[in-house]
Amino acid sequence: MASSNKLQDKLNLLDEMEHLFNKMLDNSSLLTQFLNEVDTHFTHSREEIENFSDWLKKIKESASNIDRLSSQANLLSINSAIEAGHIGREGAGFSVLAQEMKKLSLEIQKQASSIASINNNLGARFIPVKETTEKNQEQVQQIKIQVEEGHQNLISLSEQVNELKHIFTFISMQQFFNTVKLDHVLWKEAIYIHLLNNDDEHCVNQHTECRLGKWYYQGDGRKFAGTEAFRRLEEPHKLVHECGRLALSANINGDQDAVTQYIERMEQASVDVIKYVDVLLNSGTY
Template identity: 30%
Template structure:
């Protein structure tokens, strides 16, 4: 280095060692400056790396928080859907039970009309049969068909039909003056009336327990009569 510096200054005044020393000092200062810059750059890189690590950690935390929020939202939605299914089941069961209770009352009124006509000897022109009463429409073409796979539904048809047919037969025999036929038909009607009431009770029970609820969501109707 000394030789190179001497050759660089051989044609300059003053020449010799002072100029070389000056250049060495200048070179040392420049090297020190470069060292400081290098330290600064290394420090900046370290800061950037640290900041990048912090950003990545924040991104991971954000992603985890979003995933947890999505999972929580999914659970809430599932709970709401479960509650909606419960409400639908309760409403449906209440509607079905009310309909079948109304059918009981309707047939009690129908039977009372039969006795009223027999006692008054005033016969109405039309009495609905088992297909056209409210229960018959519910059974054959209405919401009742959803229970057609159940034994309670299938066993309801015979006593219901017998109830109506026996009552109408009693009126027919009364018009004909056949007292024996009238009494026999009334006995069949009463027998069918009892069987019909039992079948309606069974169907109401079937409606309540039609769709078993999960263990974590017991039915609010589980203890219903």
């Protein structure tokens, strides 16, 4: 009994460990999912950063083109002013237009230079943002790898716990069934002793009252209910008890032929009981 209790304590501990591992596996799965979402977010952010960087380059190119064109316009205005001076009074209106064109080109150059300065400032400020984003994504990916490795380790540990639980369950059931078979032998031995003592059938219990009977009708035996061996076990077990009790009753009545017949039937049924108990032990239904 003490050994059986220790086995049951170990099984209870393994059940707790299995529950804990399952919970840890669920949490690690959720963490992996979260890290995947973060990684995706960083990937999207890096894409947006790249797009923004491309826009800055295009703005810089446009500003450079504007500056180039304004320089050409300024040069044209200077040439136009010179030509207007050569023409004299008739070129006065053209000279005014050349001056306005020069002012406009200078203003365009000024604005283009301002745009280029702002663009360069944005680019300089955006570089550390890009670098930080890339670094954070790399760290997230490293963490994700470690979490996935931990998840696989948990799966391995959980499988080992399940295997250990299976072994202890088998040992526990083997111990129980061996005890049942021993009880069965001792019960038959008690029948022979009661025959020698001329005791009546009330000296022995019913098939529902022994260790096997309580297991079969009230205990963990119901987990085997779907097996053929479990269904076949009931009849010979019941017959063993009935024949043993009938043998005691016939002995009290002095009918030795009936005693012999009942004892033979009891022994035959006993063989089937042991057979089906062994089948259940080896069925793996535990």
